[in-house]
Amino acid sequence: MENQLEKVKDKLKEKGFKLTPQRRATLEVIINNQGKHLSTEEIYDLVKVDCPEIGLATVYRTLQLLDEISVISKMSLDDGCSRYELNNHEDDHQHHHLICQKCGDIIEVEIDLLEHLEEEIEKVYNFKINDHKVKFFGECSKCC
Numbered sequence: 169m170e171n172q173l174e175k176v177k178d179k180l181k182e183k184g185f186k187l188t189p190q191r192r193a194t195l196e197v198i199i200n201n202q203g204k205h206l207s208t209e210e211i212y213d214l215v216k217v218d219c220p221e222i223g224l225a226t227v228y229r230t231l232q233l234l235d236e237i238s239v240i241s242k243m244s245l246d247d248g249c250s251r252y253e254l255n256n257h258e259d260d261h262q263h264h265h266l267i268c269q270k271c272g273d274i275i276e277v278e279i280d281l282l283e284h285l286e287e288e289i290e291k292v293y294n295f296k297i298n299d300h301k302v303k304f305f306g307e308c309s310k311c312c
C-alpha cells in the first residue's frame with residue numbers, strides 16, 4: 169500500500185497537487201477496498217473512521233481530482249450512484265464489469281476479449297481505441 173501511495177503522491181506532484189491528509193485518508197480507503205467499487209457515500213463513511221473531521225464535500229472533491237488525473241476511475245450505474253476504483257492497469261484497457269440486477273453485486277472480468285472488435289472498429293472507422301468501459305447486466309451465479 170505504501171508503494172501505491174507513493175506512486176499517487178508522485179502523480180499529484182507532477183500535476184501540481186499535494187497529498188494532503190484528507191486526500192491520503194481517502195486514497196487509503198480506496199486502496200484498502202480494492203475490488204469493492206465503493207460509492208462516494210460509502211467512501212465517506214470509511215474515511216470518517218480515521219478522519220472524523222472530514223466533510224462529504226472534501227471527499228467528493230478529492231474523488232473528482234483523483235479521477236481527473238486517472239488515479240482512480242469512476243463507474244456510473246443506472247442507480248445514479250458513482251462508484252470508484254483504483255486504476256491499477258494504467259496502460260491496459262479497463263476490465264469489464266458484470267452487474268447483477270438482483271443483488272447488485274459487481275463482478276470483474278479481467279480478460280479483455282475485445283481485441284477482435286477493437287481491430288475491426290479501428291479499421292472500419294479509422295479510430296484508435298485507447299480504452300473502453302463495458303458493463304454487462306444480468307443475474308449472478310447466486311441469483312440465477
Ligand SMILES: [Zn+2]
Pocket residue numbers: 261280282283286300
Ligand atoms: Zn480492450
Ligand SMILES: [Zn+2]
Pocket residue numbers: 268269270271272273307308309310311
Ligand atoms: Zn446476484
Ligand SMILES: [Zn+2]
Pocket residue numbers: 203205253263265276
Ligand atoms: Zn472494477
